[in-house]
Amino acid sequence: MTRTDAATNPSKDPVLSVENLTTSFLIDGAWKPVVRDISFSVMPGETVAIVGESGSGKSVTSLSIMRLLQKDMSRTEGRIMLGGRNILDLPESDMRRVRGNDVAMIFQEPMTSLNPLFTIGDQISEALLCHRPMSKAEAKAETIRLLDKVRIPSAASRFDEYPHRFSGGMRQRVMIAMALASRPKLLIADEPTTALDVTIQGQILDLIKVLQEEEGTSVLFITHDMGVVAEIADRTVVMFRGEAVETGQTEDIFLRAKHPYTRALLSAVPMLGSMKGKPQPLRFPIIDSTTGLPDTPVEGASTVAESRPILEVKNLVKRFDIHAGLLGRLQGRVHAIENVSFSLQPGETLSLVGESGCGKSTTGRAIMRLIEPQSGSVVLNGRDVLAMDRKELREMRRTMQMIFQDPFASLNPRMTVGAAIAEPYLEHKLGTANQARDKVAELLERVGLQADMAARYPHEFSGGQRQRVCIARALALDPKVIVADESVSALDVSIKAQVINLLLDLQASLGLAYLFISHDMAVVERVSHRVAVMYLGEIVEIGPRADIFENPQHPYTRKLMAAVPIADPTRRHARRNVSSDEIKSPMRAPDYVVAARAYRQVSAEHFVQV
Incomplete structure (x- = not known):
C-alpha cells in the first residue's frame, strides 16, 4: 500500500x-x-x-x-x-x-539531544540493545546499516566518531537513525x-x-x-x-x-519568485488575526541614485590558525574569508547569503572590527576602518551598528531594556539622562513597542519583541549602516514578517543601508536590492536581486534556490534530490596558496566566479 x-x-x-x-x-x-x-x-x-x-x-x-x-x-x-x-x-x-x-521522537536541536561524551555508534547501539534482543556485534552492524540508510557518508568509519565531529545536518540524520532503530x-x-x-x-x-x-x-x-x-x-x-x-x-x-x-x-510565508517584476523590496502583508483583514504591501526604499558608496570592502581576508600537539605547532588555517570585495550604497540593502560556515557572519564581524582581518580594506564614509585607533573606532561605531541573531543573548538579563537602549547614547555622551529617557521612549515607539515597556527586563518580552529592542538599541546612535546578522532566522514566520517590515520602514524613513546576512533565500529575495552569494569564504556570484534570482549562474546559487521549501501542497510527494554532500571544509595546510580567482560579467552589475 x-x-x-x-x-x-x-x-x-x-x-x-x-x-x-x-x-x-x-x-x-x-x-x-x-x-x-x-x-x-x-x-x-x-x-x-x-x-x-x-x-x-x-x-x-x-x-x-x-x-x-x-x-x-x-x-x-x-x-x-x-x-x-x-x-x-x-x-x-x-x-x-x-x-x-x-513511537519515537526527533527533537529540534540534535546537539543537545546527543551525549557529547559518547560516540555516535554507541548511542545508536544503546537504543537497539534496550529495545531489541541482539548482541553488541549485531547492534554495531545494525547501527552501520541505519547510518547508511540515513545517507551518512562512510558510515562504518564514522561509527566511533563523537557528535562534535558532525555538521548540524549530519547530527540530525543521526537522530533520525536513532529514532528509526526499533522501527516505530x-x-x-x-x-x-x-x-x-x-x-x-x-x-x-x-x-x-x-x-x-x-x-x-x-x-x-x-x-x-x-x-x-x-x-x-x-x-x-x-x-x-x-x-x-x-x-x-x-x-x-x-x-x-x-x-x-x-x-x-x-x-507571511515568503514565496521564492514572488518578487518577479517588482523593482524594489516589498513589505509582507500582515493579516490581523482577529479580523482576518490584510494590510496593503508597500514597496521599500528605492536604491539611491549612483553616488559614492557609504561602505567599500576590498580584498578582505580573515584566516584562523589551528594549533595542535604538545608544542602547539601550526597544523593548518581556516580560510574563513578570502578576497571578499563589495560596496554598499546609502539606503541600499545588500544581502550576503550562504550556508553555515561559508564566512558570511565572519565578514560582518570583520567589517565591524569585532575580529581583526589579516588584510584588505574597509572604507566607511571615506575613512579606512582597519587603520583606525581605539578612539576613532569608537566614533566609527556611531555610523555602523550590528544586530545579532539571538536577541536574548544580546541583551543583559539584569538590565532593563530602557537602560540597554540608553547605554550607547550615554556612553557616547550624546545627551543627558533626561534626553536619553526621551530618546528611549521615541525609539521604542518607532520599533512598534510602547514607551512604558522601558522598565521591563528582557525575559518579559517575546522573541520578536526582544529583536525589536535590539533594533531600537542599534538605532540609538543614529547610524547610517546596519549589519543585520541572521537577525530574523530564529523568529516565527509572522513575527519574522513584522520585523522585516519594520526594517524596510526604517530604511525608507531614515535612509539606512543594510548588510543583510542570511541563509533564507526567500526572505533575501523580498528585502534586497543586491545579493552576494558566499561559498567557502569567497563571493561566487554578486549582482542585482532580479539578476541573481531570475538568472542564477553559479551552481551553488542554483543549489541554494532549489532547496527552498515551496508552499504548494500539490508538490508534497515530490522530492528535490538536493545533494547530500556536506559543505567542504575551509581548513587548509599552512603552506596553502590561494588560487587567483576570475569573474565573468553576465550583465552590467552581475558577476559570477569562473
Whole structure:
C-alpha cells in the first residue's frame, strides 16, 4: 500500500488517536491549561503536521503524547490511543517500552539531544540493545546499516566518531537513525529542520519522505513553517493559543483557509519568485488575526541614485590558525574569508547569503572590527576602518551598528531594556539622562513597542519583541549602516514578517543601508536590492536581486534556490534530490596558496566566479 493509499483508506485503524487532550501546568498554585481539548488522528503511512507559532501549544502536545512532561508540574487529561491502548493509563515501566518501540521522537536541536561524551555508534547501539534482543556485534552492524540508510557518508568509519565531529545536518540524520532503530509505527518530528540551513533542511525533508515510503512509518510533524507543511503533510492541524483552530487536508488548508489565523500564517510565508517584476523590496502583508483583514504591501526604499558608496570592502581576508600537539605547532588555517570585495550604497540593502560556515557572519564581524582581518580594506564614509585607533573606532561605531541573531543573548538579563537602549547614547555622551529617557521612549515607539515597556527586563518580552529592542538599541546612535546578522532566522514566520517590515520602514524613513546576512533565500529575495552569494569564504556570484534570482549562474546559487521549501501542497510527494554532500571544509595546510580567482560579467552589475 502506498503512502497516499494509506492516508485515504478509511478502513485502516489510526496509528495514533488523540481525543480531547487537555494539558495543564501548575502555576502559582493553580492549574493553567496550555493545550485545550485537542483531537486528531494519524493514519498508517500518513503525515500529519501540527503548525503554529511559539506558544501555540504544539510542542506541549507532542511531549504530552510521549509523556515526557514533569509529573508534579503537569496534568494531562483526555485519551491518547496508540496500538489500541490509552497510553495515559499505562504505568511508567510500560511507557518506557512504548517509547522507541511504538513511537519515537526527533527533537529540534540534535546537539543537545546527543551525549557529547559518547560516540555516535554507541548511542545508536544503546537504543537497539534496550529495545531489541541482539548482541553488541549485531547492534554495531545494525547501527552501520541505519547510518547508511540515513545517507551518512562512510558510515562504518564514522561509527566511533563523537557528535562534535558532525555538521548540524549530519547530527540530525543521526537522530533520525536513532529514532528509526526499533522501527516505530509513529515518528514525532518536533521542528527537526528549523535550526538548519536551507539546503540541509531540503535534504532532511527528502530523507523523511524516502524513509516513510520505505518503512511505512506514520509521521507527526511539528513546525511553524507553512512552506515545510506544504511539502510534507497530508493533513494539517493549525494551533493558536492552545487550541486547534482549523483541521483538514493540507491542500484545502492552503487553498480554502477559513480561520483568520491560518490566513495570517499563509500570508507571511515568503514565496521564492514572488518578487518577479517588482523593482524594489516589498513589505509582507500582515493579516490581523482577529479580523482576518490584510494590510496593503508597500514597496521599500528605492536604491539611491549612483553616488559614492557609504561602505567599500576590498580584498578582505580573515584566516584562523589551528594549533595542535604538545608544542602547539601550526597544523593548518581556516580560510574563513578570502578576497571578499563589495560596496554598499546609502539606503541600499545588500544581502550576503550562504550556508553555515561559508564566512558570511565572519565578514560582518570583520567589517565591524569585532575580529581583526589579516588584510584588505574597509572604507566607511571615506575613512579606512582597519587603520583606525581605539578612539576613532569608537566614533566609527556611531555610523555602523550590528544586530545579532539571538536577541536574548544580546541583551543583559539584569538590565532593563530602557537602560540597554540608553547605554550607547550615554556612553557616547550624546545627551543627558533626561534626553536619553526621551530618546528611549521615541525609539521604542518607532520599533512598534510602547514607551512604558522601558522598565521591563528582557525575559518579559517575546522573541520578536526582544529583536525589536535590539533594533531600537542599534538605532540609538543614529547610524547610517546596519549589519543585520541572521537577525530574523530564529523568529516565527509572522513575527519574522513584522520585523522585516519594520526594517524596510526604517530604511525608507531614515535612509539606512543594510548588510543583510542570511541563509533564507526567500526572505533575501523580498528585502534586497543586491545579493552576494558566499561559498567557502569567497563571493561566487554578486549582482542585482532580479539578476541573481531570475538568472542564477553559479551552481551553488542554483543549489541554494532549489532547496527552498515551496508552499504548494500539490508538490508534497515530490522530492528535490538536493545533494547530500556536506559543505567542504575551509581548513587548509599552512603552506596553502590561494588560487587567483576570475569573474565573468553576465550583465552590467552581475558577476559570477569562473
